[in-house]
Amino acid sequence: MKVAKFGGSSVANATQIKKVCDIIKSDDSRKFVVVSAPGKRNKEDIKVTDLLIELGDTYASGKAYESVFEKIVKRYADIIEELDLPKSLLDEITDSTKKTLESDEPDEIKFDAVKASGEDSSARIVSAYLNKIGIQATYINPKEAGMIVSNQPGNAQILPESFPEINKLRDREGVLVIPGFFGYTANDKLMTFSRGGSDITGSIIAAGVKAELYENFTDVDSVFSVNPNIVENPKEITVLTYKEMRELSYAGFSVFHDEALIPAFQEKIPVCIKNTNNPSAPGTMIVAEKEQNGNCVVGIASDTDFCSLYVEKYLMNREVGFGRKLLQILEDEHVSFEHVPSGIDDMSVIIRNSEFTPEKETRVVERIQQELQVNTLKIRRNLAMIMVVGEGMKSTIGIISKATNAFAEANVNIEMVNQGSSEVSIMFGIEEEGLERSIRSLYKAFFG
């Protein structure tokens, strides 16, 4: 049995939904289907989820929300009409959305339910269309599926007791179509996962039913070894390990929701990234373990908008607790950090810009000066991180040398190197200005 998850672009309109249903039809083992809300039909389009967020905000602020509501209804109406499904399905979806909007729940809870209605509607439509083309299919609400989550609106976590319940879905007949992105608390409140959470639902279902494969359908044939906006026609990755995927996702590979695969990983279920628009392409397999072949680097990822907080103090390395106190100040101010390169009398903390707002910076700087009596304190913005990823890299002599040569050839100064903990990646910090040059040079070195 396989779990197939279809992203927003795969259910953006009737044409796409037909492709989805053909894919399901072509393989009997695709028993569990997880769908996102309809995505963009073209570059200028707006995702249904974004319209739903606007709807929730407008309604809560007491302004006229009808035009947004109409836009959403229009999206469903077009799809239902083109798929030649009964008008009653549209009424059902419209009524349910309206009811959610007008409920007495507190705003935070209501927002989650409004946001999640996009996935819910997608699942109802796909299920109806499957039945129409002769495939026995049932819409399954996450509550019915047994997806019990923590009480954290917008950032719900699956609870372990869900998995035995989800496993019972194996005994149900036909194809089961489940909306992504949300679950229910033990008290029956709908809660969404973090953004992009349909991947999480797919991964949870795959773990729960102990699927032989979790197929993640998107709009690319496979995962690229490097950002195709920087390097033209880059090499496709055929096999990735979980660890490699997680490191790549961290640094800007947006194919996957960062944490989504963890439930599947824990059950060692292989994952395949496939293209709804080209389902015969083999895609990229993500597995627990793989055999090592020649080139142990599989991908080069990067991300921008980092900053560094540098402190210097005479004899810092003799002061037991200095590092801990510095991190304590950041924790008190709710600033999470990425890396802590350290010298003898100095220490840097690498932080994402978004974590380190000007207000937080002011408080942190003040506290460091007062509490730690440092000699120097400097903050640098506009740093980029580049990650070279691959299992087996750690024990292959010369990888870091190849990488650092590539930076030198691109005439880029390396501000930071972090190697030594992860066995599957080396991280380099540089000024954002040199990012594209560096990536191209690294690509040439490892894949050229």
Add this chain to the structure above:
Amino acid sequence: MKVAKFGGSSVANATQIKKVCDIIKSDDSRKFVVVSAPGKRNKEDIKVTDLLIELGDTYASGKAYESVFEKIVKRYADIIEELDLPKSLLDEITDSTKKTLESDEPDEIKFDAVKASGEDSSARIVSAYLNKIGIQATYINPKEAGMIVSNQPGNAQILPESFPEINKLRDREGVLVIPGFFGYTANDKLMTFSRGGSDITGSIIAAGVKAELYENFTDVDSVFSVNPNIVENPKEITVLTYKEMRELSYAGFSVFHDEALIPAFQEKIPVCIKNTNNPSAPGTMIVAEKEQNGNCVVGIASDTDFCSLYVEKYLMNREVGFGRKLLQILEDEHVSFEHVPSGIDDMSVIIRNSEFTPEKETRVVERIQQELQVNTLKIRRNLAMIMVVGEGMKSTIGIISKATNAFAEANVNIEMVNQGSSEVSIMFGIEEEGLERSIRSLYKAFFG
């Protein structure tokens, strides 16, 4: 006015002391002289300070201490006799040491005083011999010099109020000979600095009198760019900055006591490392700032006996406070750490072996497993750290590439790289087994 400090080998016997006094005589501006206790006369010899430590231990344990005492007296007797100084000086030294040993002070305080008597005796002897050869010289006790320290036996810190007092020494006539290694608390208790503390005394005096130069006489012509036991006849360093020196000292360059130069640094006093046995050699200058020339790497230092504590946990990078909690556990167990390379779901802490005893390891491992619920915890021993040091390295493209190539050529795998905080060094962690190969290869790359 200059401060000249002479180490243990420079006052090991009468011949050496004559050289010291010739050096002082040859330059009128050498007004302040700081001396260590007599060091080794040959490889098999024992330093007077080590004999004094044995004396203190033996006396405290109630065992017969007379034979150690006699050995110490013999050292002074030989020197005094050969310098043709009055027998009364030997009696004075012997009586003073005996009085210290038999005092009613608590053991800890008494130990410090016994240990420090080696420097004190050296100063009395050098002062007497200077007068004998016609140079007006006075022995100055650190209390008289105004060296007020914190109440930390064996690890005293100079207090800021000392410096104006020390400055008044400028007005004294003739050469002032001051014993290194100790000061007095505000309550008149003698306290020693940490081991090698004569360098500290010299540095404090230089800062206090605002010397034009602090000369540190030892038994080498200059500081080498790399350990001469690994690379034959390595390049001598002519100019070093304070920062470079501090980084080199950290990783095994034992020319200097690690923290000794800080008081001089703070007053921007230049330091010169010179050879008592070859005083006409120019030595190595250590300065606040220097001009950059071609090769920005000045030295390669290394140290062994490190270990790494590796922990891995799913979603670690989302857990605010994880790093701080890990460091807190180490702090609670009084384990100070050196570096913290981190990945996304993992973190390593590099610790000196001596800090991480088996008992501490047991407690730390237990607490990490209980309190942090990590998925993996690994400890590796036998790591070596290599530091490539030089101002201007940070902004010179290609330095790290040159270094990593050298490791690859030596067929050594780099386990850890720490770059990004210090502006004057890059640190590499490797298995100890590959240390000498790596150093030779790095030397060839940067100086060959």
